[in-house]
Amino acid sequence: MISFDEYRERVLALGSALSTEAVPLHAAQGMVTAEPVFARFAVPPFDNSAMDGFAVRSEDVADAPVTLRVAADIPAGRTDIPELEPGTAMRIMTGAPMPKGADAIVQVEKTANPGQNMLGEAPDEVTILEAVPTGRNLRLAGEDIAAGELAVEAGVRLGATQLSALASIGHGYVTVHRRPVIGVLSTGSELRKPGEDLLPGQIPDSNSTLVRLMVRDAGGRDILLSSSTDDVDRFGATIEEHGYLDALITTGGVSAGAFDVVKEYLTKQGVDFVAVAQQPGKPQGSGMITIGDRPIPVLCLPGNPVSVFVSMKVYGEGLIATLSGQSDTDIPWQFWKSGASWTTPAGRAQFMPVVADGDRVIPAAAGGSKSHLVYSLMKTRGLAYIPAEVESVDEGDDVRVWWL
Numbered sequence: 226m227i228s229f230d231e232y233r234e235r236v237l238a239l240g241s242a243l244s245t246e247a248v249p250l251h252a253a254q255g256m257v258t259a260e261p262v263f264a265r266f267a268v269p270p271f272d273n274s275a276m277d278g279f280a281v282r283s284e285d286v287a288d289a290p291v292t293l294r295v296a297a298d299i300p301a302g303r304t305d306i307p308e309l310e311p312g313t314a315m316r317i318m319t320g321a322p323m324p325k326g327a328d329a330i331v332q333v334e335k336t337a338n339p340g341q342n343m344l345g346e347a348p349d350e351v352t353i354l355e356a357v358p359t360g361r362n363l364r365l366a367g368e369d370i371a372a373g374e375l376a377v378e379a380g381v382r383l384g385a386t387q388l389s390a391l392a393s394i395g396h397g398y399v400t401v402h403r404r405p406v407i408g409v410l411s412t413g414s415e416l417r418k419p420g421e422d423l424l425p426g427q428i429p430d431s432n433s434t435l436v437r438l439m440v441r442d443a444g445g446r447d448i449l450l451s452s453s454t455d456d457v458d459r460f461g462a463t464i465e466e467h468g469y470l471d472a473l474i475t476t477g478g479v480s481a482g483a484f485d486v487v488k489e490y491l492t493k494q495g496v497d498f499v500a501v502a503q504q505p506g507k508p509q510g511s512g513m514i515t516i517g518d519r520p521i522p523v524l525c526l527p528g529n530p531v532s533v534f535v536s537m538k539v540y541g542e543g544l545i546a547t548l549s550g551q552s553d554t555d556i557p558w559q560f561w562k563s564g565a566s567w568t569t570p571a572g573r574a575q576f577m578p579v580v581a582d583g584d585r586v587i588p589a590a591a592g593g594s595k596s597h598l599v600y601s602l603m604k605t606r607g608l609a610y611i612p613a614e615v616e617s618v619d620e621g622d623d624v625r626v627w628w629l
């Protein structure tokens with residue numbers, strides 16, 4: 226048997242970063258930067274008010290209460306900003322640019338008649354009730370990031386917060402690696418499409434849904450290859466039709482069964498089938514096949530649904546990350562104390578689906594890591610990793626957890 230760490234390295238080495246393209250921000254979710262991105266604009270781009278209220282010179286309101294003439298009104302978006310004369314105030318809204326000469330904002334609640342002061346036109350004068358120190362309620366240009374600064378390095382996966390950050394620093398497009406197109410193929414003559422009725426001996430194909438959506442979550446584009454029966458010629462013909470794929474992920478047919486077409490066909494194409502010292506997910510296949518003249522990485526996952534989930538997390542997502550150009554593919558393990566005791570298979574690392582119970586970690590379902598418990602899988606919030614040499618976990622033990 227090969228160890229989990231060695232097998233994961235082998236799988237990740239199958240992929241290399243795909244070509245690059247410039248993509249509008251809203252279309253780049255889950256994609257990975259192909260080059261460093263620098264700030265065109267500072268954040269904030271100009272000094273502005275953090276409150277609806279009045280811009281003043283703090284020295285003019287040191288002896289509050291004090292009444293000042295309101296010399297101008299500055300809504301957000303105003304671009305021609307007059308200078309504040311000593312002894313006057315300007316009405317200002319949250320996000321509006323600070324007038325030159327002002328050094329603090331008095332929020333409207335700290336003025337006399339606050340309701341009147343924000344109704345319609347600015348009042349002629351305002352009575353400030355409390356003194357404010359210099360800098361109060363101000364947001365300074367560049368306090369988050371300065372123009373020209375490195376904002377995001379190459380190799381970083383982009384989500385909603387990264388992409389909104391790129392918008393805020395002046396970009397409409399981002400140069401990323403092409404989104405990997407991943408073929409998903411579930412095998413097994415017992416499988417019926419989701420929603421279809423079952424004859425005795427048949428089961429719904431849940432793996433196709435699981436793998437397709439995990440591919441999407443990992444930043445790939447999923448293509449469902451017509452779900453194959455246990456017929457080796459049809460299986461081979463189906464794969465040959467999809468030479469444009471960047472990778473292929475199959476489920477089922479990798480153990481010792483008599484009708485394992487995946488193994489039969491793909492071994493001849495160069496896929497290596499091995500036993501990995503882990504539970505669930507022991508039987509695995511991986512390698513490069515050639516469709517037309519294109520070499521394509523292939524992962525063959527076992528059929529059991531929990532094995533598929535674990536294998537997609539630790540291998541499938543890693544392969545998609547390397548195809549996407551992601552620089553950090555390490556699993557973000559954290560150490561947590563166990564809140565339960567359980568046994569683990571001798572000589573195999575265990576991936577236990579877990580949830581947090583206060584500050585402890587416990588199995589997510591009564592059945593533990595049994596690989597057929599497809600319904601209970603949805604309770605999982607993390608995967609605990611128990612190394613191969615450990616044979617039982619006791620309450621209070623430190624365990625490595627990957628929170629999902």
Ligand SMILES: Nc1nc2c(c(=O)[nH]1)N[C@H]1C(S)=C(S)[C@@H](COP(=O)(O)OP(=O)(O)OC[C@H]3O[C@@H](n4cnc5c(N)ncnc54)[C@H](O)[C@@H]3O)O[C@H]1N2
Pocket residue numbers: 411412413415416428429430431432433476477478479480481482485505506507508526527528529530532596597
């Ligand atoms: N003699 C041995 N038998 C088995 C071994 C072994 O070492 N020797 N390993 C066991 C382990 S561990 C696993 S994991 C499974 C892997 O089996 P396969 O990859 O060959 O998968 P199948 O036999 O096709 O299916 C296994 C199981 O999963 C269900 N399944 C399959 N596809 C789907 C799907 N798309 N959606 C939902 N469920 C699916 C299938 O009905 C089976 O119950 O082998 C053990 N056996």
Ligand code: MOO
Pocket residue numbers: 503504505506507508527529532596
């Ligand atoms: O490796 Mo299997 O996944 O234990 O059921």
